[in-house]
Amino acid sequence: MGKYKILGAMFLVVLILSACSDDREKFYGESNNWIVKYETEVTKEREFGEFTIKYIGKEPAPEVFVYKIKNASTSLDVGIGEETFNDGKNTHSFNIECTDCDVYTTENDKIEAKLEWNGKSETIKLDSK
Structure with missing residues (x-):
């Protein structure tokens, strides 16, 4: 009987882990x-x-930068802001949450981040990993 309890517990753990990772x-x-x-x-x-945005340029990190992140597949703006770094590692992170969304992000979506700083601008395409 103990063998069946262990197998049942292992099956339950595998089921929970697979449900969480999908x-x-x-x-x-x-x-x-x-x-x-x-x-x-x-x-x-x-x-x-x-989202995590990290400056890795050779020049000193900008004091202020502007970002606009959009899901190009759905034409939705995901995040827009003017920010500063506050961690000493030239990194800025922020969370987004959407409940009852009309559209959810999928691995096939094309996400773009436009960054502006010190009179410069770059657009970065994010690939699904």
Whole structure:
């Protein structure tokens, strides 16, 4: 009887882990000056995502930068802001959450991040990972 309990517990753990991992999407893009990452978890009720923007340029990091992130597949603006770095590592992170969304992010979506700083501008395409 103990053998069946162990097998049942193992089956339950595998089922829970596979259910949790199915709906995570990761996107990544890099240029000479920036790295942009987006990781999202989509369920039937909501989409919760985290963006990370990191400056990796050779010049000193800008005091202020502007970003506009859009899902080019759906023409939705995902995030717009004017920010500063506050961690000493030239990184800025923020979360987004959407409940009862009309459209959710999928691995086939094309996400673009436009960054502006010190009179310069770059557009980075994020690829699904």
